[in-house]
Amino acid sequence: xxxxxxxxxxxxxxxxxxxxxxxxxxxxxxxxxxxxxxxxxxxxxxxxxxxxxxxxxxxxxxxxxxxxxxxxxxxxxxxxxxxxxxxxxxxxxxxxxxxxxxxxxxxxxxxxxxxxxxxxxxxxxxxxxxxxxxxxxxxxxxxxxxxxxxxxxxxxxxxxxxxxxxxxxxxxxxxxxxxxxxxxxxxxxxxxxxxxxxxxxxxxxxxxxxxxxxxxx
Numbered sequence: 426x427x428x429x430x431x432x433x434x435x436x437x438x439x440x441x442x443x444x445x446x447x448x449x450x451x452x453x454x455x456x457x458x459x460x461x462x463x464x465x466x467x468x469x470x471x472x473x474x475x476x477x478x479x480x481x482x483x484x485x486x487x488x489x490x491x492x493x494x495x496x497x498x499x500x501x502x503x504x505x506x507x508x509x510x511x512x513x514x515x516x517x518x519x520x521x522x523x524x525x526x527x528x529x530x531x532x533x534x535x536x537x538x539x540x541x542x543x544x545x546x547x548x549x550x551x552x553x554x555x556x557x558x559x560x561x562x563x564x565x566x567x568x569x570x571x572x573x574x575x576x577x578x579x580x581x582x583x584x585x586x587x588x589x590x591x592x593x594x595x596x597x598x599x600x601x602x603x604x605x606x607x608x609x610x611x612x613x614x615x616x617x618x619x620x621x622x623x624x625x626x627x628x629x630x631x632x633x634x635x636x637x638x639x640x641x642x
Contacts, residue, residue, distance in 0.1 A: 430454075431548045434475060435461045436468040436482035436494070437510075442533075446481070446510075449537045456544060463487075465494025472498070472505055478548050484511045484518065492525055499526030503627070506547040510540070519554075523636060528629045529553035551595045552632040580622045586640065588615040592628060593635035 433456055437443050443461050450456045459475050462468040465482070466489040472480060480498065484491035495507050506528040511518070519530050528547040531540060535555045546553040581589060584605075591601040598616070602609045625631050 430457050431479060431544060432457055432459045432475070432477045433544060434459060434468060434472055434477040434480045436463075436465065436480060436486070436491075437461075438463045438483065438486045442483075446540075450541070450544075453541050456541060465489030465491060465497070468494055469497055469501065472502055477505060479506045479508055479544050481508050481510050481544065484509060484513060484522070492521060495522060495525040495527050506550075506629075508543055508547050508553070520636070523629075523633050526629060528632075531555040546595055549597075550628045551597065552593065552629055553595050581619060585615050585619050585622075588612060589619050589631060589635050590640045592616065592619075593632040593640065 433450065435443055435446055435450075435458055437446075447458050447461065450458050459477055460471045462471050464486040468480060468482060469489075482491050482494065486494075489497075491509060491511070495509070498505055498507050503526075507526060509522050509527050509530045510533060511530070512533045513519075514532055522530055529543055529552050531543045531553070532555050535543075539555060543553040543555065587605060588601060591604060596604065598609050598612045601612045605612075619631065620626055623631070623634060625634060
């Protein structure tokens with residue numbers, strides 16, 4: 426059975442960067458670059474026309490930057506996965522992009538093999554953070570919520586919280602089942618219950634919730 430091709434749109438305002446990434450991805454049989462854009466505005470227009478599976482996008486761009494473009498993708502084309510490729514490893518940048526709707530964040534110093542793995546991971550609906558990003562994001566002290574609400578009980582059971590944490594770490598249902606020593610069917614049930622309790626329907630939204638609640642610290 427042939428592997429399904431992941432259709433990717435590249436977005437960066439540096440032509441040499443675009444050319445380099447496109448040349449490397451051309452060597453990967455599971456990935457097809459279907460277009461390139463130089464800013465977020467172009468990316469949105471092209472994505473509406475070409476319907477990519479994944480948008481691989483920089484942050485700092487003219488006309489429309491990665492923050493605004495990611496938010497527009499979430500609002501207008503929520504089925505398209507946005508993977509950020511950036512040189513910035515600042516926690517605030519990363520948190521803001523996750524809140525805007527990014528499914529993953531990788532640094533520009535990653536290997537081409539890791540970049541391809543990140544594209545493959547987010548295309549399945551999971552989230553992906555490169556190792557440098559994970560250290561920045563999850564090793565720093567948890568952000569203090571502006572208005573803690575101690576009167577509200579945690580809607581999730583301890584087991585559901587463990588499943589949510591694993592989902593946010595990018596694990597598949599099979600991997601979660603193995604880690605928690607439960608069946609895949611049980612994981613699927615927990616995942617459905619979590620979505621219903623939190624009223625969050627996408628893996629990216631679940632990951633954002635877990636990060637904001639400090640579950641990965």
